[in-house]
Amino acid sequence: MLVPTVAAVYEFVIKGRKRLGYRVQMDTTVTDVVQSEHAGPLRELREGGDPLAKPTLVLLRIENNGASFIDTHDYAVLDDSRVGLRVRFPGRRVAGMVVTELSDDYLSDSFANGGGFAADGDSIELPRTPMNRSAHYKVLAALERADGSSGNQGTFDPPLVTGGIKGGRIVETQSRTGTPKRAIALIGFLVVLVVAQLLVFLRSSTATSLDCATGRLDVVGSTAFAPIVREAAASYRRLCPGAEFTIDMRGSGEGFQALQTTAGASMLAFSDGEKPDGMPALLPRPIAFFLFTMVTNADSGVQDLTLEQIRRTYRGEVTNWREIGGKDVPVRLVSRNPGSGTRAALQRRVLGGVREPGSNSDDCRTLDPGAELGVIRCARNSTEDVLRTVADTPGALGYAELGAATSRDDLALVRIGGHRATVSEADHGTYPFWETEYGYTHGEPDAHSLAASFLRYLTNQVGADIIRANGDRPCADLANPAICRPA
Template sequence: MHTVDEIPWGTILSIVGLVVPIIAFVWEFGVAGRKRLGYRVQMDTSARDLTQSAEADAFAKLKLENGRGLDDPSFALLRIENSGISSIRPGDYAVPEEHKVGLHVHFPGRRVVGMAITEFSTESLRDSFGADSGLQPREIVEGDQRRTTGIIDLPKVTLNRRGHYKVLALLERVDEVDDEQKKPRVIGAITGGAGTGDIMLTKSHTTGLSKPMAALIAFLMLVSAGQLVYSLFLEPASAPLDCARGKLALVGSTAFVPVLQEAGRLYAASCPGSDFTIDAKGSLEGLITLEQRGRTAGPEGPSALTFSDGEKPDRFPQLLPRPVAFSLFTLVVNKEAGVQDLSLDEIRRLFSGQIANWRDVGGRDVPVRLVNRHSDSGTRRTLEQQVLNGKWVPGDNSNDCREAGAGAPAGVVRCSRASTEDVLDAVAQVPGAVGYSELGIAAGRTDVLPVRIDGHAATLEGALHSAYPYWQTEYAYTYGEPKADSLAASFLRYLTNQVGKDVVRAHGHRPCAELGNPVLCRPSASTTP
């Protein structure tokens, strides 16, 4: 228990002094969510207001096909844009998966006479607005006639970071509304976004901080930074309550490496005297390493932890499991395959070698090339157990993943790679290649495409409701029970506290303690590969 005198008030005040101005600054200029979709109204003008030339009156005389003139015509140009830091995918729109429409543009008091999509940040976006995309002005039936309303339905468009497209609309007034009420607005929401995920108006700010406010924030930041430097580097610092010193090797799953790298770095920054090394060569290799170190270690036990995608085989009785996270995995394909949705039966026939060309499953005329992990990979074992119905993936016949080696059996080209990143690199570079990866790592790549299974993307909800099969529990293994004051025990506790859970969550996993049904993260019967 700390006394009042032992509480590091200087450090606390310094941090508060730094955080408050930073929050004020960020809030002033807008907070970008992990996913954020916004729009700008770049033009909204009445054709009757155009009086700068003799020809301008032609806009006010616009007519329909039946010869009727438009009542107070106007033009509007809206820019729909990804204003966040992550890509927006069709599955991110907060509408049922079977719906084509993701957003609605509403023009109060007006109806849509004509519309067009006029600009794309990348030419590939044009394909998202085909005849079957759901793009259309909404219509209503009045008697025997149909007429458009003031709403345009927009399809669920994939937008990479800073991606955008523009909607141009010719409108006609139908009701009297004031200028404030008739402003166009985009209606919809995305999941995983900032706040409620609503579509935000992202027009540029034209005013900044006042000079006195800017000077005050700058002064506070300088003072706080100086005090923080003094508190951290000049005053004697005491370590946090649960810190431990020493060296600890983190081995095993390559899929969990990003979590271990960040968690180890943050722990070492908070706990001086702790040092972590990461040597990930696959789940099974990690279990073997831990077991070998444990047999030769002294009473203190081995200074190592192993992380495994799924449970250990039966032959490691001394290794004790601790469920850490619920992890999702995904199949990935090369962009030339032309496929992003496969049934379970198609996947099983692919990996058994029965499907040799992507055209056989609705893709392009490109040969299938299978890029696997080595047999000691937990990601591979999870694929075999959860997706391939317990059938082991056949052996390799290629080193370069492009052509079968000399003397190798004929058939689909198969190769193996040592790590998740190596698999993703091979899939990206080899036409027609298909492989698999932990979801968080794959989601950070733009050079490969994720594959839905039976129409279901890799989501926690899909996995929890048995709609998506490719998932696994990530376990941490110790050799016997580590001492409570050891670095291994302390780091395991760190992974399950708030900071550690934030790290796990940030990399696409879900901490076991946060699942509505924690039984999914508990050890079950062991499996032997």
């Protein structure tokens, strides 16, 4: 049984975790380009050029059909290369191309301003595109038969895709009407294996995993980390039915106060960054490398700000977005309330240690009675409240955890100094707005307690996958994991 077990695990767990697939959905001649259903894109490609003599159309689909997120640094290319994959068409040359479909809006950034997307003779260069699980994009290419090429019109060598994925592979995918026999055999074996394990489990005198813990755990702290905690707690309960969680996350500051007051082993507090001074009994454990981003209302017309422009804006020196290249819209600042870990991260990482001024507006649109004239500032209790207010308020600028911000399509994510919020940019020191997410306990918890077990769960494989799926990274994934440690 050992050999098929290893084969199944290798196939579905190791090989399948990072897998980039490609599929040629169409490769055909075009006798009448104007009448083609893809005439619109083709006219754009041919505008101002000579008509194609023997044109062919190729529709190529690139997809993440593995089990893990693929980041820009996962492509097996040199660090300074913007090209992730190359698709070569033997016997033909590329006359033009266009991206026809994106499964997610964030994919468009990879194709903006060139970005590694280009034609080179008989090849198409595709950018190093970060892709969530099941994400895909399509490229429609118009090709001309190369001069002197052999073969009948309508007969072409298949496209050749070259490239690599670190710790994974690139595979050709095909639409099938039936299930492959190999997959059926492996699935059948896994079913038998699961049934056998269930029988062993039922006959065993030990009903739970060695790292399962029972009892009740109160979880407090960061609202930015709340979605990960809820998902991880639900997953833990399915594994360990004797565990109960009460999740009440209202901000890092409130979490610290609750943990300090409770002084018990039945509570965890999560914080975006380290604890404040004066709480020596609270012990930290690094959990994740957390990315944050500035967000604006689309009416601002701003997509990239330097650190100095952000600091001037929060000092009140920029009152209208047109002063720094945006639209003629008043600046409105939407912040988190004092005590928020996200707010502390902004002050520490972006504002150079300067505290945000207090709010002067409740509705984020008009000054409160008696408030001094100046930039309108308001504060909100949670990450979701900030994002909702920025989306509803013309000219608003706010900040939030990256995963929560990218889940919305009614906001603009702001680059800082030309750099996007990515792990690779932050890991190499070019993107400043990040923080370590810590789990805090009051003193050292018992190794068999639910608090200790849940912290281990978050940093082991399942919890680490949940963190990655939400757009962040376990500290162990970093090129320099030491930056996650407390100072």
